[in-house]
Structures are given as C-alpha cells and as structure tokens.
Amino acid sequence: MSFPAAAFRGPLAAIAEGATLTAPDRSLPVPVASDRDVWDTSSGSADHAAIEEVIARATDERSTPWPQPRASDAARVHRDGDRTAWEDAAFERQRRLSRATVAAAATLDEGWVDEVVDGVVLLCEQSSWCWPAHDDTRRVHGAVLATVTDPFVDLGAGEVVAQLAWIDHLLGSVLEARAPGIRRRIRHEARVRVFEPFRRRRDWHWIGLDGDVHNWNPWIHGNVIVAALRLLDADTEIAEREGVVALAVEGLDRYVAALPADGAIDEGYAYWWNGACRALEALDVLAHATDGAVDATSVGSLRETVAFPHRSHLGGDWFVNHADGQARPPADQPWHALHRAARRYGDVEAEAMAASHRHPGSPAATERDGLGRLLRGLTDPAWVGASPASPPLPRAVWLPSTEVLLARHDAGSSAGLALVAKGGNNAEHHNHNDVGSFLVAVDGVPVIVDAGRPTYTAATFGPDRYDIWTMQSSWHNVPVVRGTTQPAGGNAAARDAVTGIDDERATFSADLAGAYPAAGLASWRRTATLDRVTRRIEIRDEWRFADAAPTRADTALHLLLAGEVQLERGGARVTPLGGARPVRLRWADDLEATAQVRHLDDPMLTEVWGERLTRLALPLASRTQLLLTVELDTPIEDLP
Incomplete structure (x- = not known):
C-alpha cells in the first residue's frame, strides 16, 4: 500500500503521496x-x-x-x-x-x-x-x-x-x-x-490545528513514525501501519509549513535540536523507509534551518540564547544529526559546524538524547570517520522572521566584539518579554547577556510564568518606561525593524514603543550598530512621549552583565567569564548608574553564569536620548 492523500496539504503532501513503505524489518536505518x-x-x-x-x-x-x-x-x-x-x-x-x-x-x-x-x-x-x-x-x-x-x-x-x-x-x-x-x-x-x-x-495541542505549531510537533510525530514503521508489523496491520505513518506525516507537514523561509526558530538554538532537527531526522527515516521516495531536500525552509545552529553560534560553547535557551548549552548535542542533514541538503558550512565537534577517538554519540540518536551516531560511517573542521562563524546574519541580527568583526573568528539585536514580539514560543533586547559577546563569550531559563517547574508554562524573574523584561537589556515593563502577548511587538549590513558596519534599528502599551510612548527608536572601523558597538536610544511630558525618574535602562563589574564615572569595566578580554561600557558622565547583584542558585543558571549576574540601572529622567558604547579595554595597537 502507499500513502493516501492528506487532508492538510503543506510542502510534504505531494512529496509523500503515493510513496510505498518498505517491510517493517528493513524500515529503520540502523x-x-x-x-x-x-x-x-x-x-x-x-x-x-x-x-x-x-x-x-x-x-x-x-x-x-x-x-x-x-x-x-x-x-x-x-x-x-x-x-x-x-x-x-x-x-x-x-x-x-x-x-x-x-x-x-x-x-x-x-x-x-x-x-x-x-x-x-x-x-x-x-x-x-x-x-x-x-x-x-x-x-x-x-x-x-x-x-x-x-x-x-x-x-x-x-x-x-x-x-x-x-x-x-x-x-x-x-x-x-x-x-x-x-x-x-x-x-x-x-x-x-x-x-x-x-x-x-485529534485534539492534541501539539498537532497545531489552531496554527500554533511548536517543537512538540516534530518530536512526537517523528517518534510515532519510528514506532509505527517497526511495531505495526503483523500481516493484519499493514493498512493500520500506512494510516498511522500517513497521519504522522500530515501532522509533521503542519510544522514544516509553518517553518519560516529563513529557517529561524523563535524558541532559539537550544530548541532547534528538539524541533527543526527532529523534523529533519524524521524525514531522514522516512527517506530510508521509502527507498528514497520521500525526499524533502527541495523544501527551502528545511534547507535554511540546517544552517540555524551556525547562524546562532557566538564562539566555543556559547550561542545566542533568546527565549528559554541556555547561552552555554551542553556541548554533547547529537551533532551527527546535523552532519547527516547537512550532507543531505548540501550545506557545507553546516557540515563544518557539526564536524567541529567531531574529535577522532572520542565517542561519536551519547545516550543523553535517546536511543535512536545514539544508534544513528554510532553507525553512521560518514560521521564516525569525519575529520575535525572549524565552525563557519559567519560575519553577519539577519533572520527577518524573528528579527534577529548577529554580527561580528571577521568571518571565521570569534575574536573581538559581536552584537546580537532583536525585535520580535512577546508571543514567541518559550517567550521571554524581551522585545528590542541586545547581547554583546567578546571573544565569543557573552558579557551583556540574556540570563536564559531556570529549572522548569509547574509555573514555567502556566499563568504564573511571568512571575519568574528571568522571563521579565526588567531582567533583559531594555528600558523600564514610566515604571512599566513589557507585557506578554503578540501585540507587544517591535515596529519598523530594519537592518543595514556592509563591510564597515552592521546596524539594526526598530521602534520599541509597541512593547510598552501603557507607557504613553509615541516612539522609542533603538539603533544597535557594530562598527568595524572604530571597533566598537553603539546602542542609541531616542524616545518621545505622546503627551510631550518630560521623561520621569521611573524610566531607566537595564543592562544584565556576566563577569566582574566595576562601575566608573560615565561607564563600567567588565571582565567577562572564561578568560575573554575586558570591555568598557560608556555613557554620559552625568548618569549615576547603580548595580544590583543577582545571586544564582538554580543549576540551570549557575552552570552557565556561575554564582551571580549583575544588573545595571541607568536613570533616564529628563532625557530623550541615550548613547551607550562598548569597546575592548585594549589599546588599539594591541588589537588583532
């Protein structure tokens, strides 16, 4: 028997329709x-x-x-x-x-x-x-x-x-x-x-019948496909096997249809492994189980998402960590799955990203991410025999679907400063209220940071989610405006996000006023620039209120820092984690910044940041603009 026509018709429908499954004992690629x-x-x-x-x-x-x-x-x-x-x-x-x-x-x-x-x-x-x-x-x-x-x-x-x-x-x-x-x-x-x-x-929320498709969809559907291929093997179960697999493929198609053209994942890099990567793995199994008839390499969004890990890479073990991701997730990800997908979709940079984690003589896979991934990694000759490579570290990445810009000084090197800036909205999957936030890394190590996620509890995905401090905009690198913080919801969003990228600089600009509906803002234009000529990052905020009243004392810019922080007149010196070079933050001399140390005790946070993070508050009373600069605290003649 072959796949029946699907009720939902996304990119996979025509690819899978009519494909014939191999025998159960030959259907899994191990x-x-x-x-x-x-x-x-x-x-x-x-x-x-x-x-x-x-x-x-x-x-x-x-x-x-x-x-x-x-x-x-x-x-x-x-x-x-x-x-x-x-x-x-x-x-x-x-x-x-x-x-x-x-x-x-x-x-x-x-x-x-x-x-x-x-x-x-x-x-x-x-x-x-x-x-x-x-x-x-x-x-x-x-x-x-x-x-x-x-x-x-x-x-x-x-x-x-x-x-x-x-x-x-x-x-x-x-x-x-x-x-x-x-x-x-x-x-x-x-x-x-x-x-x-x-x-x-058929009311499973993870199918995405309401259009809200998230990482559960490919993760569950992929596992159901594996199970049905092998375990529905009786002569009386042939039609049922085809039906279950077809239903799972139709569900998976909803995820692929919702995947943006640039392949970006709003849940961030950490969730790529259990979202888009799961979809790629499921399609790889289906290709094997249909003797190559199900071939999704023509789907552009799937090709693009293969590149998402290296487009999110800051350097070493550090990654862009919007939403519930960790900035330094476990290093032993199933890199073989990325390597296999990169080979199938012809992405040599993604293949190099995966191979940068392949060290001859070290284990090719672990059991941490499940038996299927362990078996695939152990028995993939191309992965087992892969030679080490250098990660691509692209010079600039712009992902319009999530409004995220990543820019560094030189392609292929994490040395120096890197800027990450985002627009987005506050209804993203695993959302944090962080419209307009930015990150700065030095030598690949975040120094102006996003705390990421603590250990999950019942509150994490319930009505009390935004009582958790790491989810609140007041603990991200954005302002508090007239005492108000950003609310959750799709209406709290950046407006007019634009970028400019050339050899000399990379710039992101957006109006953040929509993220503060109760603040009475007419506009809050944030412009973040990596200037490769001056070797510095500039964050320029300019704002005005609809009532034309002056900025009150309960308006401030917050900055969350990792490392040793020393406040100075008109700035701060920060020594990052992991031996990265110190940086200097500078702002107007008449601004009296204050520092609040946040002591950490949750292992999901301490294993990334150590014992503390520091939040700076820059008061903005009576101002309508602010310029913040970040530079390496190194004489220019000593810079590479």
Whole structure:
C-alpha cells in the first residue's frame, strides 16, 4: 500500500503521496545486532570509543537497582510544582536501558540481554509514559496520577515508544529467544498507550490545528513514525501501519509549513535540536523507509534551518540564547544529526559546524538524547570517520522572521566584539518579554547577556510564568518606561525593524514603543550598530512621549552583565567569564548608574553564569536620548 492523500496539504503532501513503505524489518536505518560487520566489538564498523564508554557506564550500574519514578514524585507537580524528581528518575531509567541495549548488541552476552529484558518490562509496567507535567488527567479526570485507561500522548510517550521500537529492531530476535513473548508485550503497550490514542484523539495541542505549531510537533510525530514503521508489523496491520505513518506525516507537514523561509526558530538554538532537527531526522527515516521516495531536500525552509545552529553560534560553547535557551548549552548535542542533514541538503558550512565537534577517538554519540540518536551516531560511517573542521562563524546574519541580527568583526573568528539585536514580539514560543533586547559577546563569550531559563517547574508554562524573574523584561537589556515593563502577548511587538549590513558596519534599528502599551510612548527608536572601523558597538536610544511630558525618574535602562563589574564615572569595566578580554561600557558622565547583584542558585543558571549576574540601572529622567558604547579595554595597537 502507499500513502493516501492528506487532508492538510503543506510542502510534504505531494512529496509523500503515493510513496510505498518498505517491510517493517528493513524500515529503520540502523543495522541489526546480528550484523557483526557493524556491531562486533573488535572488528565492527560501529564507533568503538562510544561503545566502550557506554558499556563502561552500564557495567558500573549493573548491580544497582533500576531508577524508579515514584507516584509521590508524580503528584508533586500538582502539590509544589516540582517536576524534576519524577522526570530525573524516568530519564535515567531510559538511559540505563539504552546503555544496556548497546552492550547487548555489541557483545550478544546473555547477561546484557537479560538487562535489556528487565528494562523493557519495567517500561511496559510503568503506569504512564507521559511526563506528569504534561498529562491532562487532572483536568479531565480530577486525578493527580495518570489515568491508565486514558493515556496522554506527549513527549515522554513518544520517546518511550520509539525507544522500544529501536530495541525491537536491533535486538528483537535475540530478546524473543531469551524471553519468549516480550515482543508481543512491547507491541501491546505501544498500541494501547500510543497508536490507539494517537488515532482516536485529534485534539492534541501539539498537532497545531489552531496554527500554533511548536517543537512538540516534530518530536512526537517523528517518534510515532519510528514506532509505527517497526511495531505495526503483523500481516493484519499493514493498512493500520500506512494510516498511522500517513497521519504522522500530515501532522509533521503542519510544522514544516509553518517553518519560516529563513529557517529561524523563535524558541532559539537550544530548541532547534528538539524541533527543526527532529523534523529533519524524521524525514531522514522516512527517506530510508521509502527507498528514497520521500525526499524533502527541495523544501527551502528545511534547507535554511540546517544552517540555524551556525547562524546562532557566538564562539566555543556559547550561542545566542533568546527565549528559554541556555547561552552555554551542553556541548554533547547529537551533532551527527546535523552532519547527516547537512550532507543531505548540501550545506557545507553546516557540515563544518557539526564536524567541529567531531574529535577522532572520542565517542561519536551519547545516550543523553535517546536511543535512536545514539544508534544513528554510532553507525553512521560518514560521521564516525569525519575529520575535525572549524565552525563557519559567519560575519553577519539577519533572520527577518524573528528579527534577529548577529554580527561580528571577521568571518571565521570569534575574536573581538559581536552584537546580537532583536525585535520580535512577546508571543514567541518559550517567550521571554524581551522585545528590542541586545547581547554583546567578546571573544565569543557573552558579557551583556540574556540570563536564559531556570529549572522548569509547574509555573514555567502556566499563568504564573511571568512571575519568574528571568522571563521579565526588567531582567533583559531594555528600558523600564514610566515604571512599566513589557507585557506578554503578540501585540507587544517591535515596529519598523530594519537592518543595514556592509563591510564597515552592521546596524539594526526598530521602534520599541509597541512593547510598552501603557507607557504613553509615541516612539522609542533603538539603533544597535557594530562598527568595524572604530571597533566598537553603539546602542542609541531616542524616545518621545505622546503627551510631550518630560521623561520621569521611573524610566531607566537595564543592562544584565556576566563577569566582574566595576562601575566608573560615565561607564563600567567588565571582565567577562572564561578568560575573554575586558570591555568598557560608556555613557554620559552625568548618569549615576547603580548595580544590583543577582545571586544564582538554580543549576540551570549557575552552570552557565556561575554564582551571580549583575544588573545595571541607568536613570533616564529628563532625557530623550541615550548613547551607550562598548569597546575592548585594549589599546588599539594591541588589537588583532
């Protein structure tokens, strides 16, 4: 059978229509464990360094109890907002199973096979695969624990069902010989917990029927595709398999249709890996499962989004981090997925970006991001054998869909100053109220910064989101105007955003008045410039009020700084983190700036910024304009 015509017709509809799926046992693009030319630990082509590390970790934990997600921790989401106690145990259980799976595939040792059987059955016996913070059971059933007769399909359910599908693909016959009946159990749980509710309910918010399409869409649909390809394998399930895959492709098409032409992700770089990258991975699996018939390389937005990681790169481990991203996210991302997509879509700069994280002799992948990603990284010969490269670090990037400009002094080098400026609106995904904010990095290290996200709790995505300080405009590099801060919502937006980019300078300019609807502004024009001739950054603000009244004392510009801060007359000297060169901020001598130290204790913040950030407040009473400059605190003759 082939794909039926889709009700929703985005870029993928014509590409997928009529494509035929290969047999279930050939549908996933990873060699099975019986292929010893790949998996043999002494002579196989799979990455030995990663396998050895995974087996070492698996061996260390083998005699310890399996992690146990507890009901009392699931209930905490509704009691005190804590979601990590349950999630940490659930995630570590799945990672342990991934490690055991690789050990079993590499050695075919019966003890490791038993370990996999144990882990699989533990997942099958787990009351719910849905993360408690996502479940609608309290709203629908008045319960704080999962309702097992009404499972919710979320990110967690997608991850588990795909993990079981990869295990079945890799080790199915080995598991069945060791524990007859286990494959039937896997298929039963996949059907009851995912396939049936996925088809029965079509009001899943992550499908994007209301037009609001976010990163859950490709993440879940991609996992459903993997699971359906492998686990719906009975002769009586052929039509169902086609139907589930077609429905998932139609859902994925909504995401691809909403992807902007420039490939930018308003959730930022950190969420690219679990949004656009998930879409690219799902389409890669579909290309394999249809013998190349589903080929999405002609879709321009997909080609462009392959470039988004290097277009967001500041240098080293540092990235532009608007929305809920971290400025220094974990370095061990699934770079092989980017490398594979770059090869498929023909983006040599994106391929170089990925290869800059490939170090011969080091593991080609880890289990941190799921079993499927681990297996793909271990068994991709082009990735395993890739030579190191230098990241592209483009000289200037303008992404009109998100109104973000990134500019640095020289292409290919993070040395010196870099400017990031944004317009946007306050209804972006994982939004922070940050219209008009800017960042400055020196030698690739942020110094005027966005704090990013703290640890997620129940409040993070609820009505109290903007009670969290990191989400508020008063903790971003924007003004407080007549005592008012930016509200959330799409109406709080920049106006008339324009850029000018040439060899000498890169400039971003926008009117921020619309982000302060209660302030009585006629305009607040912000112009941010990286001047490559003078080697400095200028932030120029000019404003006027509709009532023509003078600027009051409750209007101020806030600047959030990372590093050691020394206030001076008419400016400040900042020594950034990580050994980057100091910079000087300068403003009018008669401005009396004040500094507030924010002590950090959340690990999501401390692992990026250390123990503190410093917020400067520049009072703007009686003014109608302000010029802020940033320069390296280095004699001009010493600059490279």
